[in-house]
Amino acid sequence: MTSATLSNPGDGPQGLLPDVDLLHVESLLDPAEHERLGMFKEHLQTHVRKQSIDPWNREHLPTELLPALAELGLGKLFLDGSSRLFQGLVHSQIARADVSLSALIGIHNELIVGTIAELGSEEQKAQWLPGLSELTQLGAFCLTEPTHGSDIAGGLATTATLDGDEWVIQGEKRWIGAGTVAAVALVWARDTADGLIKCFAVDTSHPGYTATKIANKMGLRIMQNADIVLNEIRVPHTALLPGAMSFDAANELLKDSRAWVGWQAVGAQQAILDILRDYSLERIQFGKPLASFQVIQQTMAEIAGNLAASSAMMVQMARLQDTGELEMMHAAIAKSTATRLGRQSASLARDALGGNGLLSDYEISKVLGDLEAIYTYEGSYHINALIVSRALTGVSAFV
Numbered sequence: 001m002t003s004a005t006l007s008n009p010g011d012g013p014q015g016l017l018p019d020v021d022l023l024h025v026e027s028l029l030d031p032a033e034h035e036r037l038g039m040f041k042e043h044l045q046t047h048v049r050k051q052s053i054d055p056w057n058r059e060h061l062p063t064e065l066l067p068a069l070a071e072l073g074l075g076k077l078f079l080d081g082s083s084r085l086f087q088g089l090v091h092s093q094i095a096r097a098d099v100s101l102s103a104l105i106g107i108h109n110e111l112i113v114g115t116i117a118e119l120g121s122e123e124q125k126a127q128w129l130p131g132l133s134e135l136t137q138l139g140a141f142c143l144t145e146p147t148h149g150s151d152i153a154g155g156l157a158t159t160a161t162l163d164g165d166e167w168v169i170q171g172e173k174r175w176i177g178a179g180t181v182a183a184v185a186l187v188w189a190r191d192t193a194d195g196l197i198k199c200f201a202v203d204t205s206h207p208g209y210t211a212t213k214i215a216n217k218m219g220l221r222i223m224q225n226a227d228i229v230l231n232e233i234r235v236p237h238t239a240l241l242p243g244a245m246s247f248d249a250a251n252e253l254l255k256d257s258r259a260w261v262g263w264q265a266v267g268a269q270q271a272i273l274d275i276l277r278d279y280s281l282e283r284i285q286f287g288k289p290l291a292s293f294q295v296i297q298q299t300m301a302e303i304a305g306n307l308a309a310s311s312a313m314m315v316q317m318a319r320l321q322d323t324g325e326l327e328m329m330h331a332a333i334a335k336s337t338a339t340r341l342g343r344q345s346a347s348l349a350r351d352a353l354g355g356n357g358l359l360s361d362y363e364i365s366k367v368l369g370d371l372e373a374i375y376t377y378e379g380s381y382h383i384n385a386l387i388v389s390r391a392l393t394g395v396s397a398f399v
């Protein structure tokens with residue numbers, strides 16, 4: 001194992017090496033946010049990074065880590081009025097410590113708290129936001145289905161039928177994050193009356209809700225993904241989110257959450273640089289550290305370039321979010337490009353760690369597996385690429 005000399009961000013060994021914030025992006029934060037980010041980094045590197053390896057191996061959700069994260073305000077980041085740049089940098093720092101935990105906290109903020117806060121009724125906010133904000137409750141965002149992934153907008157088959165003053169929900173969902181542990185499921189279903197896709201807040205204690213963990217994932221192993229069956233669930237009329245009356249509402253949410261995945265890829269690449277730099281300085285072959293070989297230096301420079309390009313792009317994405325100018329095309333560029341670069345960086349670094357690169361103890365294979373997952377979720381790489389080209393040409397390749 002390495003001694004993780006760069007585990008104190010901003011403070012390389014003997015202060016000789018720069019922090020992985022290669023472009024000094026953090027200097028764009030105001031002093032209060034800068035200081036708050038420092039607290040997050042300290043906590044995540046000290047209490048989360050190494051502690052997440054064993055649960056990741058066991059595909060176990062380490063709930064014992066959540067109270068401290070809640071105390072830092074990570075359950076309500078979306079609500080705290082901070083800038084999008086700050087939120088993005090926080091998400092990248094969580095991903096730097098563990099990408100699957102960043103999936104849990106990111107989806108929680110962007111797609112659970114965010115959906116209820118932006119689209120929910122006052123009653124729904126009062127019922128769910130307090131527990132979610134304190135991370136004493138989790139939520140599940142239930143859109144994808146066993147037979148509809150990339151084509152979910154047109155193909156969504158789960159139905160909602162109004163019967164008196166109740167909705168009857170029937171269908172199946174797949175890949176749903178936190179599906180086995182969530183208190184509330186935000187279920188997207190097609191209204192059988194008008195054919196529109198709407199969102200319902202479903203209490204998961206309902207007997208018609210069944211969630212089965214999807215085991216043996218190669219990445220995001222801490223995140224508990226589930227197959228869900230919704231068997232004639234009857235919910236009151238008030239379970240319908242008043243702001244979510246068509247798929248356009250889902251698209252608005254996905255725009256910001258796709259941008260968030262770009263920040264995950266930034267954090268993952270920071271982790272890759274942390275891991276590779278430490279290892280290459282310590283591992284001796286032919287009487288010299290790996291870091292002295294040109295091929296390793298080339299690898300490291302390529303990863304640094306990928307990280308810098310991803311970071312700079314995400315700073316501008318955050319600006320567009322703050323000014324309300326972020327469009328789906330921007331988010332699709334962010335998501336597809338940052339995850340493509342991240343995946344390449346992870347593969348390069350995995351090789352540079354030799355055989356040890358195959359062991360999650362040395363962290364890099366863990367990051368590699370996690371990047372495979374984020375390359376595919378929130379719209380696969382190809383679907384996001386097609387969104388970009390559709391915006392550029394006016395021609396859609398996927399409808």
Ligand SMILES: Cc1cc2nc3c(=O)[nH]c(=O)nc-3n(C[C@H](O)[C@H](O)[C@H](O)COP(=O)(O)OP(=O)(O)OC[C@H]3O[C@@H](n4cnc5c(N)ncnc54)[C@H](O)[C@@H]3O)c2cc1C
Pocket residue numbers: 107141142143144148149150151174175176177178220225373376377378379380381382383386397398
């Ligand atoms: C770890 C993980 C967590 C997830 N969490 C959630 C969650 O919490 N909630 C939720 O609702 N969903 C979640 N998802 C689902 C995720 O959004 C889908 O996996 C994703 O949209 C892709 O759908 P699919 O897996 O069915 O792949 P498919 O749609 O079957 O696609 C398979 C391949 O075909 C390609 N492809 C498909 N159509 C086209 C086309 N027209 N042109 C070119 N290429 C195409 C895709 O790019 C992909 O490479 C999660 C997925 C994963 C893996």
